[in-house]
Amino acid sequence: MEFNLSEEQNLLIDTTKSFVKAELLQHEELLEKTNNLPKELYDEIKKKSIEAGLYACNMPTEHGGGGLNAFDLTLVEKHLGFASLALAEIAWRPQNILMACEGELVNEYLKPTITGERKDCIAMTEPGAGSDLRGMKTKAVKDDNDWIINGTKHFISNAHISDFVVLFASTGEDDKGRNLLSCFLVDLKQKGVEVAKGYDCVSHRGYVNNILHFNDCRIPARNILGEKDKGFELMNVWLEATRLTVAATSVSRAERAFDIALDWSANRKQFGKVIGKFQGVSFKLADMATEIKLGNLMLMESAWKIDQKTLTSQDAAMTKLFCTEMLSRVSDEAIQICGGMGLMADIPLERIWRDARIERIWEGTSEIQRHIISRSLLRPLGA
């Protein structure tokens, strides 16, 4: 076990922090006030993130990506996650599921997504199928050399600025009558696809979700990712890592909230003393710092395990569960410590607190994580 970071890892952190400080933080207020990320600003930051090598740093070097391993990527994601999500995600890391591209799909989708010429989004969730993805109703039916797709997806992040979607749809049933899923690449500008406005969300201002309607949308047969009916296998291989992205940003924002509370405790005076002198405040700080440290250790261990190819779904679930719930507790206590000022938009705490809320829901709700953990504990005992 090695807990020290290498020279390069420290440099990666320095660069990411400098990027966040120089290019992102000054725009947070605009996003909070307008709930809108202007196109010109998006383009400018995107260009800079490509120059900095942060864009697509998760993708393999042979296709033009940054080639970071999971551990180094997690360091980058953590420090990018310090900034408001809509800004941090401009330094886009394409869905790693695109590495399943084969044949012509590599040049058509994978490579241009890495260079930033095209952008991907991912659609699994439907109005009737959230946690229970197997219940999805969107269907893909083979017709000669095409797939014909019908159905509706909702809560689809960033579809309005994406060129294509990694789409999961039902392609049949197994002998027990359970839905079988497959994964497709679908251009969003093509006939039969409608990208509609989504909902207004309490978390992450400026971060857009959309509703996608597919009406007899025809795509070529080769636009299937992986094998037909093997959609769940594909999810298991590629989507575990995105749970760590959520955990990484959660740790970073918890640290940000904590630092504000710590500073406040050391300077705010009541009853003739700085409030940090009261155990009612100082013990909160001690608990917050301990929880953050724990989250960080879980996060980095899980990232390390991805590189060792030993990460289990239980590991990923525990890390996602703990880090996101920890962020909620820490941001709530940070507000408590700052009193009335903690609620005011003058300092970023109320935002971190609002933004924390979604982290326990997307990429698998806390309950689903607990379900995964408990199942892996009990199943070997036959329960």
Next chain:
Amino acid sequence: MKILVTVKRVIDYNVQIRVKSDQSGVETDNVKMSMNPPDENAVEEALRIKEAGKADEIIILSIGEEKSQETIRTALAMGADRGIYVKASNDTEPLGVAKIIEKIVDKEKPQLILMGKQAIDDDSNQTGQMVSAKLNWTQATFASKIEIDGDNIKVTREIDEGLETIKMPLPIVATCDLRLNEPRYASLPNIMKAKKKPIESLSAEELGIDITPRLKQLKVIEPPKRSKGIMVADVAELVQKLKNEAKVI
């Protein structure tokens, strides 16, 4: 043309400095260390000169304890070509540092030496000037603008009266001000490339230089706490307070 840039590893400017309880110095254990900020400006300027096609090679020199090599690596990741590390105690005095730089200049023959105007740890603001004296080279301190023009160099300096622009033939020693430029951050591909760039390792003894301290540090103490400001009602009260309480007029 070769440019030699010197970089020092210092406590990061964001860190709240704490004096050790035995008054022997400041706490450095578990404290974040970084490149001295004006040295970053020096590295940035060298990179810009090279990018403009006016220099061929940028050599980074750092003098200090082992970890100073990380600071060299940072400069290499920003884009410099190679590094020289000279092992010495971290509190080597400006004169000792100047002597080492003199030796490295003999060996590397740069035409331009870019340094920070001062290091934010001891704020000596002496090393550049001493290097200039040791080498008998022209010096341009507190540079806020640098232009290379053939064999000459034009430097705009910040002085008490405002800005002064001087033109000199190379070689020179310039010390850089924070206003000189906005240092870049290393891109990820450059960080990966920096891994493979060479850092030569030397020591003061190997170079045959005597860097034993000439000064003795008695103790390090915290500056007195600043007392709170006050509001005055009018100019008359202000003048009265400046005269009788602050005793500055």
